[in-house]
Each structure stands twice: as structure tokens, then as C-alpha cells.
Amino acid sequence: MKYPNSGSKSAALFKRAQSVLTDGGSRSTIRIAPYSIYVRSAQGKYVTDVDGNRLMDFNNNYTAMLHGHAHPEIIAAATEQITRGTGYSFGSEAEYALADLLCGRVDNFDKIRFMNSGTEAVMKAIKAARAYTGRPKIAKCENAYHGSYDFAEVSLGVEPTRLADGDPLSRAYAHGTPQGVLDNVIVIPHDDPEAARRILDEHAEDLAAVLVDPIGLGMARIPHTDEFLNQVQEFCDSSGALFIADEVVSFRAGLAGLQGERGLRPHLTTLGKIIGGGFPVGAVAGSADVMSVFEAGEGRAKLPHGGTYNANPVSMAAGFAAMNMMNAEAFDDLNALGDAFRQGCREVLALTDAEGGVQGQYSIFSITFNEPELKDDAARGAVYRSSGMHRYMVQHGYWMSPGMLGVCSTVMDRKDVDAFCETLKAGIDTIRDECSNAA
Ligand SMILES: Cc1ncc(COP(=O)(O)O)c(C=O)c1O
Structure with a gap:
């Protein structure tokens, strides 16, 4: 070419x-x-x-x-669903099937909720953590990509901070990012577990969640050490902040994602990409307790969550076919x-x-x-x-x-x-x- x-x-x-x-x-x-x-x-x-x-x-x-492009089994599943409708304001069997498959594979998933992209999954996980803890702030790694949501893209594309010069600052990625967003995101270094822990401890009372892509930075180029992941896990287990594992990419690491491979116990997990079989998808999964913020019961949910295309049946059917081909x-x-x-x-x-x-x-x-x-x-x-x-x-x-x-x-x-x-x-x-x- x-x-x-x-x-x-x-x-x-x-x-x-x-x-x-x-x-x-x-x-x-x-x-x-x-x-x-x-x-x-x-x-x-x-x-x-x-x-x-x-x-x-x-x-x-x-x-x-x-599975590459236009895989015959995925195309068959999606086509079969398309002939039966592409979106309606009802639940579907395809939605249940994919939820059941994923919750059956991952110990940390009691319940799951579907949306349309990884970005949306990260948005909803952050909101769920705030709704669950009643705290405003999140922490994330400097230069870690989590999609294009204001809070998630703080301090993206920056020169890595040298800790000798001070702790990482919350810096805007997009022009027009409100100061309120920057004030509510604590940035931690990915390569210094002790410094990360010290910074997390300083903000412990205000932190709703620590958002971490467990595969590391730069789409798997820079892995996280066990020490770093353990510090995050320990901090979240002891401080009441939720550990959000962003497995939008890393879920391709194994049957139970990277959390399965590395023995992590996140309270919430964000998913996307592979679980839609090539169609638009996002999901938040976690313990029944934390996921209950989405549940209305007889009243209004702590975190109401509408979405015209949530759990779109074509994405669900294609996603099921894609994930079901994997053992x-x-x-x-x-x-x-x-x-x-x-x-x-x-x-x-x-x-x-x-x-x-x-x-x-x-x-x-x-x-x-x-x-x-x-x-x-x-x-x-x-x-x-x-x-x-x-x-x-x-x-x-x-x-x-x-x-x-x-x-x-x-x-x-x-x-x-x-x-x-x-x-x-x-x-x-x-x-x-x-x-x-x-x-
Ligand atoms: C770790 C991570 N989180 C979230 C996202 C956002 O997903 P989407 O592009 O589906 O919005 C991405 C996208 O590459 C990602 O790599």
C-alpha cells in the first residue's frame, strides 16, 4: 500500500x-x-x-x-437478533444470557448492568461509588486512560511528575474542564506504591473510589506491580473507598479478566469492548451490595440510570456469542x-x-x-x-x-x-x- x-x-x-x-x-x-x-x-x-x-x-x-472482523458465529447471532428487532423498551433474554455468563465466570460479579461504551461504564461506576459511599472524590493514576469523561481524563497526556518535585497535580485534559472536576480528582503515581498510598491516605475520608486499569498504562505497555495493586486493594479494603477495576481492555486477559489472573477483589468493575462482540457496549459489575445503588425496589434508586440503548439486544446477542466462544x-x-x-x-x-x-x-x-x-x-x-x-x-x-x-x-x-x-x-x-x- x-x-x-x-x-x-x-x-x-x-x-x-x-x-x-x-x-x-x-x-x-x-x-x-x-x-x-x-x-x-x-x-x-x-x-x-x-x-x-x-x-x-x-x-x-x-x-x-x-475474534477479528465479521466472525461468522457473531454475525449469525447478531443477524438473528436484528430480524427480531434492534431495540425496545423491554428487557431481553439476550441481556439475561450475557449477564448470567459473565456473573458465572467472575467471583467479584454478583450483578451487572449494561450500557453503551467503556466511557459510559466508567462514568456510571464513579457515580455508583459516590452514591454508595456518599463521598465526592475519586483517585486515579497520572496518565491512565479511562475513556473521555471529565473526571476520568484528568491528568491525561501530561509529562510524568517527578516525585522529587512534589506530588502529581490534577490537571485538565480538555479545555473548559471545571475547577470542580479537578478539585474532586486525586492523582496518584503508578510507579511508586508507597507514595500512592500516602496520597490516598491523605484523602481517605473524601474518596469514593480509586479507579485503576489493572493492566497498567498505555494499553498494557507499562504494567502495574503487585505492590501497587496490593496497596490499592488494601487501601480500599480499609478506608471504605471502592476499588474500581477498569477492565475495559484487560478483560481479554482471561476467563475472569485480569482480576482473575492477579487475584484482585475490586468492588466494581467496568467492562466494554470484547463483551459486545464488536458492537457498542459497556457494563458495570460488582457485589450485590454496591450494585444495589442501581436498584429502585419500591422507590427511587440511589442512582437512577436510564439509557435508550442500554443492554441493546444486538450487542447482547453478539457479545454472548463472542464470550461464549471463549473458555x-x-x-x-x-x-x-x-x-x-x-x-x-x-x-x-x-x-x-x-x-x-x-x-x-x-x-x-x-x-x-x-x-x-x-x-x-x-x-x-x-x-x-x-x-x-x-x-x-x-x-x-x-x-x-x-x-x-x-x-x-x-x-x-x-x-x-x-x-x-x-x-x-x-x-x-x-x-x-x-x-x-x-x-
Ligand atoms: C481502560 C479503558 N477504559 C475505558 C475506555 C473507554 O471505552 P470506550 O472507548 O468504549 O468508551 C477505554 C478505551 O480504550 C480504555 O482503554
């Missing part, structure tokens, strides 16, 4: 789309420079753009497409594929003597290059510029997320690892040759 290509249909569509869509689209996290690529169809491991270029999709809609072994296989990609990438870096490293956990991997010509150009919080190895991989049929992040799906296999690694190696050699020829 030629990218960038000013003569391409994508480039032309990007130009036209900018007149009616902000930045030519609706999602800041997919905007790339010089122009966004527009996709016409997706099947299995591949997406095909409007120019007919086929790319192996290592983004998988930012981890949502556990413990299937998660192990997927994670082993992640290991194989990480191992393969490490071997390529060693073979080429490239300066960099390989990160990631479970079914997510990433490659960081320190050599300027191989690096992609992703200024913190700014539009991502495809360059270096990222651009080479796109040009040779691989769609990676910014920062060379790869997300495996169940339709990928070991042959894909070999082919990917060959392309990676060829890319490093080619870019270096081009640079030395130009010098």
Missing part, C-alpha cells in the same frame, strides 16, 4: 469529510497525519480500505475485536500468541541490533524504537504522525496502533508471527539503508 498517497480515495475522502466531520471523523484516537484512512470492509484478520488495500489489522478496534484454554492460546509476538519481536531487535524494547502483556504487544529514524512521531496528546517503522508496516500490509502496538485476535496464528517478524526485520534494514544512503 502506498501511504501517504495524495492521489488515493482515502486522501480525497479525508479532504471532503473535513467539511462535514470534525477533523474528518468522530474519534480523536484514530486521527493520523497526513490523512486518515477510510475502511470499506473488514473480514477476519483484515481490513480493506476504500482504495482496495488490504491490511492485517493489529489494532482490532483498540482491542474490542477479540480458559482459548484465553491461554490467545495469550500464548501474544507471548510469541513478543518473543519474535525481541529476536528481531536482537538480530538487527536495533535500539529499543518490546513491551505488552497477555494478547497485546508493542515495540519501542529509540533510533530516531525508526520511531514513529507521536507527540504527547497530539495528532499521531505515521512515520518510521509504523509507516513501513502500513506500506507492507500491517495496521499497527500508534507507537507500534499490536493486539492479537483469535483468528491469528503462529504463521502470522513469522510473517510479521520478517516484515519487521526487513523494515529495520530498509529504513537504515535509506538513511545511510541519504547521509
Whole structure:
């Protein structure tokens, strides 16, 4: 694929789309420079753009497409539901089936409530924690992404605070963030469990919840240590603040999510992505006691929660099909594929003597290059510029997320690892040759 290509249909569509869509689209996290690529169809491991270029999709809609695109079983379940209606103001059997499946798998889920996105799940979990505890504040890690809700995006995209200079401050991500939001979010460092605990203790009486993505920062690139997670768990168990595990991404780690893998006992969990089988979804799950804030009983719930598309039956049916295809072994296989990609990438870096490293956990991997010509150009919080190895991989049929992040799906296999690694190696050699020829 030629990218960038000013003569391409994508480039032309990007130009036209900018007149009616902000930045030519609706999602800041997919905007790339010089122009966004527009996709016409997706099947299995591949997406095909409007120019007919086929790319192996290592983004998988930012981890949502556990089984790749248009998986026949998911399409069958969704289609069957569509013929019976796409939304109504009643509960559905599909909603019960998915709830029953998820609550049956995770010890910490007595009850669950569905909504439409991970962002919404985080919003509702924060509100549920406030309703349950009667306290106003939440704590979160500096630079941890939890979707696009005011409280959840405080201190995102900032230069990490050096603790020697003081504790992290609550800083606005979006212009116009009210001071009241900043005053009610306590920011903790992810890499210093003792400092995190000291800061949490200082605010213990006001904290409704500590919101943590247990897989770490940067979509699994920077894991949390056991010490950090234990401090959060202990603090929440002793202070009355709720531990909200944001498992929107990390739920792909195992049958009971990352909390199952690492023995966590969150009071509330937020879910999204994989549990919708590729359709819009979000969920909050937790103990019967905490989840009772959503229950009206004979009066009004502590936390009333409407939503036209909550538990949309198409998402529920597709989500059930997607999750029902997974058992413990299937998660192990997927994670082993992640290991194989990480191992393969490490071997390529060693073979080429490239300066960099390989990160990631479970079914997510990433490659960081320190050599300027191989690096992609992703200024913190700014539009991502495809360059270096990222651009080479796109040009040779691989769609990676910014920062060379790869997300495996169940339709990928070991042959894909070999082919990917060959392309990676060829890319490093080619870019270096081009640079030395130009010098
Ligand atoms: C950890 C985490 N929480 C929440 C969200 C928000 O989910 P959504 O994009 O479905 O709103 C994301 C999205 O990537 C996420 O990574």
C-alpha cells in the first residue's frame, strides 16, 4: 500500500469529510497525519480500505475485536437478533444470557448492568461509588486512560511528575474542564506504591473510589506491580473507598479478566469492548451490595440510570456469542500468541541490533524504537504522525496502533508471527539503508 498517497480515495475522502466531520471523523484516537484512512470492509484478520488495500489489522478496534472482523458465529447471532428487532423498551433474554455468563465466570460479579461504551461504564461506576459511599472524590493514576469523561481524563497526556518535585497535580485534559472536576480528582503515581498510598491516605475520608486499569498504562505497555495493586486493594479494603477495576481492555486477559489472573477483589468493575462482540457496549459489575445503588425496589434508586440503548439486544446477542466462544484454554492460546509476538519481536531487535524494547502483556504487544529514524512521531496528546517503522508496516500490509502496538485476535496464528517478524526485520534494514544512503 502506498501511504501517504495524495492521489488515493482515502486522501480525497479525508479532504471532503473535513467539511462535514470534525477533523474528518468522530474519534480523536484514530486521527493520523497526513490523512486518515477510510475502511470499506473488514473480514477476519483484515481490513480493506476504500482504495482496495488490504491490511492485517493489529489494532482490532483498540482491542474490542477479540475474534477479528465479521466472525461468522457473531454475525449469525447478531443477524438473528436484528430480524427480531434492534431495540425496545423491554428487557431481553439476550441481556439475561450475557449477564448470567459473565456473573458465572467472575467471583467479584454478583450483578451487572449494561450500557453503551467503556466511557459510559466508567462514568456510571464513579457515580455508583459516590452514591454508595456518599463521598465526592475519586483517585486515579497520572496518565491512565479511562475513556473521555471529565473526571476520568484528568491528568491525561501530561509529562510524568517527578516525585522529587512534589506530588502529581490534577490537571485538565480538555479545555473548559471545571475547577470542580479537578478539585474532586486525586492523582496518584503508578510507579511508586508507597507514595500512592500516602496520597490516598491523605484523602481517605473524601474518596469514593480509586479507579485503576489493572493492566497498567498505555494499553498494557507499562504494567502495574503487585505492590501497587496490593496497596490499592488494601487501601480500599480499609478506608471504605471502592476499588474500581477498569477492565475495559484487560478483560481479554482471561476467563475472569485480569482480576482473575492477579487475584484482585475490586468492588466494581467496568467492562466494554470484547463483551459486545464488536458492537457498542459497556457494563458495570460488582457485589450485590454496591450494585444495589442501581436498584429502585419500591422507590427511587440511589442512582437512577436510564439509557435508550442500554443492554441493546444486538450487542447482547453478539457479545454472548463472542464470550461464549471463549473458555480458559482459548484465553491461554490467545495469550500464548501474544507471548510469541513478543518473543519474535525481541529476536528481531536482537538480530538487527536495533535500539529499543518490546513491551505488552497477555494478547497485546508493542515495540519501542529509540533510533530516531525508526520511531514513529507521536507527540504527547497530539495528532499521531505515521512515520518510521509504523509507516513501513502500513506500506507492507500491517495496521499497527500508534507507537507500534499490536493486539492479537483469535483468528491469528503462529504463521502470522513469522510473517510479521520478517516484515519487521526487513523494515529495520530498509529504513537504515535509506538513511545511510541519504547521509
Ligand atoms: C481502560 C479503558 N477504559 C475505558 C475506555 C473507554 O471505552 P470506550 O472507548 O468504549 O468508551 C477505554 C478505551 O480504550 C480504555 O482503554
